Amino acid sequence: MLESSLVKYGEKVVSCSRGNPCSVIFDWDSIWAFSKSCENFNPMSLRFFHTHPHGSVNYSTIDENCLKGWTISFNFPVLFYIISFINSDLENFEYQYSAYTIENGKMVSHRYSPQLRSTDLAMLKSISCAYEER
Numbered sequence: 001m002l003e004s005s006l007v008k009y010g011e012k013v014v015s016c017s018r019g020n021p022c023s024v025i026f027d028w029d030s031i032w033a034f035s036k037s038c039e040n041f042n043p044m045s046l047r048f049f050h051t052h053p054h055g056s057v058n059y060s061t062i063d064e065n066c067l068k069g070w071t072i073s074f075n076f077p078v079l080f081y082i083i084s085f086i087n088s089d090l091e092n093f094e095y096q097y098s099a100y101t102i103e104n105g106k107m108v109s110h111r112y113s114p115q116l117r118s119t120d121l122a123m124l125k126s127i128s129c130a131y132e133e134r
């Protein structure tokens with residue numbers, strides 16, 4: 001499985017990309033351009049999702065640095081999800097997740113963050129698995 005990312009603003013898909021087995025790619029330029037193009041942009045509606053391929057939903061140093069950067073850029077503790085699918089079967093959407101924000105410069109876990117929508121899970125899973133070598 002590859003890492004994949006999805007950025008949503010409310011129900012709108014802002015960005016969706018595929019990384020490689022150990023790093024994720026967020027299309028920062030388009031996310032930033034989108035935020036600038038919105039009238040009355042509200043960072044509270046922004047959600048960052050990405051998948052980890054190997055069962056771990058712990059954050060990496062890169063994840064932490066990305067989230068710190070976005071928190072500063074948007075001047076708001078944006079919500080960041082790490083999702084790990086149980087297997088690479090495209091019909092099975094069982095997953096684990098963790099969710100974080102930055103508060104006072106530190107990663108804070110959000111246990112009771114909203115559950116993921118099935119459409120978002122399907123998008124992330126197909127990006128992560130569809131191009132995998134079998």
Ligand SMILES: [Zn+2]
Nearest residue numbers: 052059060063
């Ligand atoms: Zn990560």
